Amino acid sequence: MALILQWICTFINHPNSQLMHHLRNHLSKLSVSLKSVFLLTLLFIGIQKSSAQTVYELNSGWKYAPIKTVGDKGEAISALNYSLKGWYPAVVPGTVLTSQIANKQIPDPFYGMNNKLIPEIYKTGRDYYTYWFVKDFKELPATGSQQVYLNFRGVNYSFDVFLNGHKLNVRSHEGMFLRANYNITSWLAKSGNNRLAVIVYPVDVVGNPNGGQGGDGTIARNVSLQYTAGWDWIKAIGDRNTGIWDKVTIEKTGAVKIIDPHVITLVPGVRQVEGVQQPAIIKVSADLQNATNKTVTGVLKYNLDGVPVAKKVTLKPNATQTVQLADYSLKNPKLWWPNGYGPQNLYNLQLQFVTAGNQLSDKKNIEVGVRELTSEWNAHTRSRQTNVNGQKIFVKGGNWIVSDELLRLSKERYDAEVRFHRDMNLNLIRVWGGGLTERPEFYEACDKYGILVFQDMWGSGDCNGRWVDPMKLEDQATRRKYPDNHPLFLESVKDQVKMLRNYASLAIWCGGNEITPPDDILAAIRDTIMPKLDNTRWFVDFSNSTAMSQDSTGVNSDGPYGIQPLSTFWQHRTYPFNSEVGSVGIGDIESLKRFIPAANLVIPEEENGKNKVKYDSVWEYHTYIGYHYTDNYGKPKDVADFAAKAQLVNYDQYRGLMEGFSSHMWDWYTGVIIWKTQNPWTAMRGQMYDYYLDPNACLYGLHSGSEPVHIMYNAIDGTVSTVNNTFKAKQKITVSIKLFDINGAETSLAKIYKDSIATGSAAVTNIQKAVAEASNSKGVFLSLRLIDPNNKIISDNFYWLPDNTGNYSGLQQMKPAQLSVSAKQITKGKVEVTLSNNKNAPVAFFNRLSLVNPVTKKRILPVFYSDNYVSVLPGEVKKVTIDYNLPVTNAQVAISGWNLPEKWIAIK
Known part of the structure; x- marks a missing residue:
């Protein structure tokens, strides 16, 4: 009987004639009584006839050519007998530049100064980047009541479309964020051989990339991306992302x-x-x-x-x-x-x-995802509070620009990037308003990994007139009216809301980055569109609105930006819901070599680690902004040493940032969002991993500092405290506090038993005097742990503290580590690395693990580590899991640390 039910379920889920034949064969072998049960069950459930309902993507076999070489009209081009000789293969979804890169017509704009070699649309004119895209595909004419649709999920900026000699759209379709679909049932060729031709025009106003944020600001006159005209973390994109940038599908229904x-x-x-x-x-x-x-x-x-x-x-x-x-x-x-x-x-x-x-x-x-989102004003913090399923959520977020500046978007890349945010122990991503409403695959990944989304609409304070700005072409009042086409903006909002509103992760809609849209647009979104189309989410008028966050005087204050003394994060009070704070994030030498030519791998010259003296041209072009405190670890001997010491700064900065904000959770703050966690190109700031998905130490500093249950040290006043960012108190917890000197000698400062660690932040003890004495001449290591009743470590936090001059003089005198490393495959795509330190050895300090190609010794990307930049105490063992979903064979594990030369480990 169980077998019968299994057949029934299979039949219902996959109704087709072949399966019916299969079931009939089996049915003929059953007893009469079982046949009766089977047939009655089918009648009860109801047999659903098959349908031609299907969707497939047109994502290969496209060709493209510029209008300057094609003088014919779309009716002619879309005829199958029209010659495409001389046309090049096109990348769809993609842009003109991604097709040109694929055909080696332009160099990789992410490497060195190559972006300067790409023709700039402001100088060439729009026609230069106006292109035809053509695709031949097979689809037989529909039969009966069957309908066939052609769907465009995103084209930038306007287009006309032709099929088999017929123009499908009455007027040009305009707007980057407005889907288009056409019923093509009556236009399919009887032979089943069809040709689609699309002419794509760039944005109407291309803007002058004059070095301002958003260039001269006029890029905002379109309903499109703003970063394409350049920002302080990216250079202008020559074609302004012109192209069929998102999926094209054929959909067949009844x-x-x-x-x-x-x-x-x-x-x-x-x-x-x-x-x-x-x-x-x-x-x-x-x-x-x-x-x-x-x-x-x-x-x-x-x-x-x-x-x-x-x-x-x-x-x-x-x-x-x-x-x-x-x-x-x-x-x-x-x-x-x-x-x-x-x-x-x-x-x-x-x-x-x-x-x-x-x-x-x-x-x-x-x-x-079954959940309910609500929001309320927290009178104590003077900021908005986000609730999920009735429980308040302390927001720990990252600002997101876009996955790739050239819009080479994929489900796999989205999944990897959002997973990194999960691994940082963050719970929110804010999609910045100078970018886009991301594609459905991004929100799928956020649903999967539990990352709430704060979604800006398409506007920014820089372009849209929040400030007087001499870099802008038009005055502030004029810019406040951008974009030119308000009805298009509103239609695009409606369309994107409909496309994305079913995702559990989507939590907040926002009018724009640091500014509201024009009054008529704001009123329509707030009072009509959202109540009608998506009335279960919080809508905030702009990203740092006083309706979201106020200080004691009602004035907003985000930031700070750039490297800070750690005391800033603990003592300086900012927005109670801070939507932007942070900045740095360069990678190590392997990351830098991916986009900086060897001749340009030069240590930046800075006065006292603070003021610019001289930066290499490639570093400056890729928006390097300076690193404080690397000299405190000793003057770098070369660029590899500089980048390695920058990782110590990265880890310390972002652990300290999240610890400082968490220490005031529900008192000063209801949330904090880091500016920013990723880059869409090879920039040198504001990233936890580089464009190639190689994490730097920022990611693991956040991984530590953002733990749901965490123990931490405030180096300013010497307080050890706990953070419990869950809904329930943690029972019967032991707090372990130990110091280790440069040679590995241990001093136990405290072992404190706590009946309960309540939600929120609470002080445990003060160790300022003991730390000052121990760190006086050389600095000291501090180990803090929370241990549960089963002797399981639930938070393991390790600090390196400077000497009384603020330098890490002791680190420069450390003896070599005595670390044993082994690696074994535990399942497909998963490796466990065991790190064992000798009992009488020094701390094995700040070790970077990498999964590498055994021949080239280069990192395999993307790969996910349960932890990294790890330190192992004398006599202890740590295990790190490496997880990858890649066709990797014979990989090795590379490891190097502060006092451990690089070595490679075979995986058993």
């Missing part, structure tokens, strides 16, 4: 198409992560479009957790109708939580429309 389904989950009350849950309410609606000239009757339905919900619908000819299904009460729901607070449970909801003839017309698969 008579009725499901458009922009909407799933809302309501989770009333204050929930705990564990235990039986009270029901959640699921609300589902969708637009149904009948593309035929006949009335169609059918059923809109879905099945969630084994329970069907359905509604009968009658659709008039050539009509679109919004259908709301009955609310469904989901029993004992598995809830979705942000990273660090609980699991990221997701349900699969398949929404279907089935016609009266039991024919599947269309379906949409939606991953649903």
Whole structure:
């Protein structure tokens, strides 16, 4: 019987004639009684006839050519007999530059000064980057009521489209953030051989990249990206990202198409992560479009957790109708939580429309995270507070620009980058307003890893007139009216909201970066669009709004930016919800070599580690901003040594930043968002990993400082304190505090038993005097640990503290480490590295692990480490897990540290 039910389930999920034949063969071998049970079960469930419903992507085989070499019209070009001789292969999705790079027509703009060699659209004119893109594809004419659609998920900036000699759009489609779809059923060739031709025009106003943030600001007159005209962390992009930058798909349905389904989950009350849950309410609606000239009757339905919900619908000819299904009460729901607070449970909801003839017309698969987002004003901190499932969330976030400045976007890259944010123990990403609303695959990754999203609309204080700026072409009042086309902006907002509103991770909509959009746009979004299309999320008018965050005088104050004394993060009070703070993040020598020519690998000259004296031209072009405190570790002997010492600064800065803000959680702050955590090109600031997805020590400093349960040291006043950023107190915890001198000699300062560590931040003890005495001449190492009743370490924090002059003189006198390293494969794509230090040895300090190619010794990327830049105490063992989803064979593990020369370990 179990086998019968298994067949039934398989049949229902995969209805096709071949499977029916297979089941009939098996059915013929069953007894009469079992046959009866089988047939009755099928009748009860209802057999759903197969459908041609399918979607596929047109992502290869494209060709392109500039209009300067193509004088013919689209009707001619889109005919199959039109010769494409001399046309080049095109990258779609992609831009003109990504196609030119692929064809070696231009050099890699990420390397050295190559970007300067690429023609700049402000000088060449728009026609230079106006291109035809052509794609031949096979699709037979539709039969019966079948419909075929051509969908564009993103084109920058405007385009006309032709198919088999016919123009599909009446007027040019405009706007980077406005999807386009065309019913091409009547235009498909009888032979099944079809040609698509698209002419893509650059943004209407290209802007002057004069070195200002957003250049002269006029790039904001378009509904498009602003960073393409240059910023203080990126150079201008020659084509302004002109191209078919997002997916092009062919979609086949029956008579009725499901458009922009909407799933809302309501989770009333204050929930705990564990235990039986009270029901959640699921609300589902969708637009149904009948593309035929006949009335169609059918059923809109879905099945969630084994329970069907359905509604009968009658659709008039050539009509679109919004259908709301009955609310469904989901029993004992598995809830979705942000990273660090609980699991990221997701349900699969398949929404279907089935016609009266039991024919599947269309379906949409939606991953649903059951959660409810709310927000309230915290009167104590004077800032907005984010709640999930009734529980307040202390926001630890990172600002995000875009995955790749040339829009080479992929599900795999999105997954890797968001995973890095999870590994930093962050719980939010703010998508900055000078970039884009990211693609659905980004939000899928955020759903998967529990990263809330704070989504800006397309505007910035720099371009859109918050400040008087001599670099801008037009005055402040004029810039406040950008963009030129307000109706297009609003239509684009509606479209993007519909595309993204079902993702559990999407938490906050924001009017723009550091400024509101124009008054009419703001009013329409706030008062009409959001209430109608997405009324379950918090909308804030701009990213550092007083409605979100105020200091005691009601004046805003974000930052600081750049390297700071660690005391700044503990003592300087900023925004109570600080949307931007931070800055540095260069990689080590291997990272630098990826984009800096050997002749330019020159140590920056700085006065006292603070003021610029001389920077190499490539470093300056790639936005290097200076590193304080590297000289405190000893004058670098070469650029490799400089970059290695910069990692010590990186780790200390970002651990200290998050510890300082966490020490005041729910008192001064409800959240902090780092400016910024990643770069879309080979920049030298504001990143936890480089463009090539190689992490630097910033990532692991944050990994430590952002732990949900954490022990930390305030070097300014000597206080050891705990942070519990979960919903429950931690019971029966032991606090271990030890010092180690440069030779590895141990001094135990305290072993303190705590019955309970409450949520929030709390002081444990003060060790200022003991640390001052121990670190006086050479500095000292400090080990802080939280240990649970089972003797498991739940927080392990290791500091290196300077001598009484502020220098790390003792580190420069350390003896070589006596570290044994072994590596073994524990599962496919996972390696466990064991680090063992001798009992009478010094600390094995600040060791970088890498998975490397055994021949080239270069790092394999991307790879994920459970921890890195690790230190191992005398007589102790540490294990690090290396995780990778790559076709890697015979890899090795490389390790090098402050007092450990680089060596390579075979994986057993």
